[in-house]
Amino acid sequence: MADKVLMKGNEAIAEAAILAGCRHYFGYPITPQTEIAAYMAKRMPKIGGTFLQAESEIAAINMVYGVSSAGKRVMTSSSSPGISLKSEGISYLAGADLPALVVNCQRGGPGLGGIQPSQSDYFQATRGGGHGDYHMIVLAPASVQEMAQLTIRGFELADEYRMTSMILADGTIGQMMEPVSFDFEIKEAPEKPWATTGTGMKRKHNVVNSLYLSPEVLEIKNIERYEKYAKIAEKEALAEEYMLDDAEIVIAAFGIAARVAKNAVNAARAEGIKAGLIRPITLWPFPEKTFKKVIGTAKQIISVELSMGQMIEDVKLATECKVPVSLCYRVGGMIPSPEQVYAAIKEAAEKAGE
């Protein structure tokens, strides 16, 4: 059994954040992520940290801005409608180059939608969500273990690149329990000489701000930020490859959809169909190189999503439209069954064989 414990995905995020040195959590309750806040409410006071249930999502994200300005690891979490509210603040974090961790445990939308799992905030997460030219690093866990692991990684990446990392989970991964080990090597947070921690009369004032009234200066700020994004795209893209070497039918799926798709790939392989899976772990940067590998060998790519087809656009871009890409989906809080995905694979295999 080693040192594994059974824990909900949401709780694993909270525990991992504490291990990563996060001592400041600001949130506002919303299903299906409230366990994160509940866990923080219980733990933070015992370890000298701050748990604060803010008066609104907007207040919470601005508290995150404040703590991050002071150079400390900080996070907030919410679910889809709450993330929309936080998007203004996320844009300000981007404009001020502040590191932070934001968790979106997605539920069905648009509007208040429902409370069951969804992946329909993919566009919002990978394209920025708020106003202005910016990106977040978007991490997509597919297990409770990864909820923990990617939370720690999210803090590291946020500090390294001075930007927001988002954990893009969903109601299923948040609510399910699986064994999880917290046997992580935790790196100390780096020095933050830019933080507004007081000059001690020894240096000039640090300024954290996203307002640049001079277009010349603001243009340079944007261009520099995109040079950083280019480096991240080159270095940090991550995907799991499953039975990909000889795959003719390739599934693209992340998070809970990838779990379902893996069952279908196994079923297809048992029937002699050469199926495989690419599971993006970073959604931004998108693992383009992994997808480019299957150009020439894949006859069909099926994007399995809990949305009306959002990641499918990145799959098409990454494969330069050289491989036909189709969509297999459920929405509104429904989850595709392995049988549905298997049927899509079988149909694609029959078509490819003609």
Place this chain on the structure above:
Amino acid sequence: MTREYLFAGFGGQGLLFSGKVLAYKGLIEDKNVSWLPSYGPEMRGGTANCSVIISDEPVGAPIISNPDVLVAMNLPSLDKYEAAVKPGGTILVDSSLIERKVNRDDVNVYYVPATKLAGENGAPTLANMILVGKLLETYGEYDAETVKTALGKCVSARHADLLELNLKAMEIGRDFE
């Protein structure tokens, strides 16, 4: 080997808890496990269910379409899930709450008046654990030591006094013929 369990009934019957005990037992035995609750408004008194997968292989989808085992603690749950159980699978029925019989003849069925037994034995809220005891016994997997350890992981320190009562309920289920 992979076995998929579906616990279904009313919110408040402790189905999520019994699933957790089973999952912890799997974890202690070094298996791969997943536990997935329904988390809708049903938690406040409607139907509730919980899917548990215990496997020698890594668990893929935590969602179950066709369970090997159904534990039904109310009639709507039996009506809804009876047909989905795999042929050769097992259905455990709390026969003090469900009057009808299972219609299928290709599954193993056990009728346990769990709620009645729980009431008679001073553990009125532990019908769920009686069913888990019976379930483990049915598969020849009732290992007293592991069961106790798993329960210990699930009963919070604040309620430590309830551990013995849970254990007793499981034993009642185990010994029920």
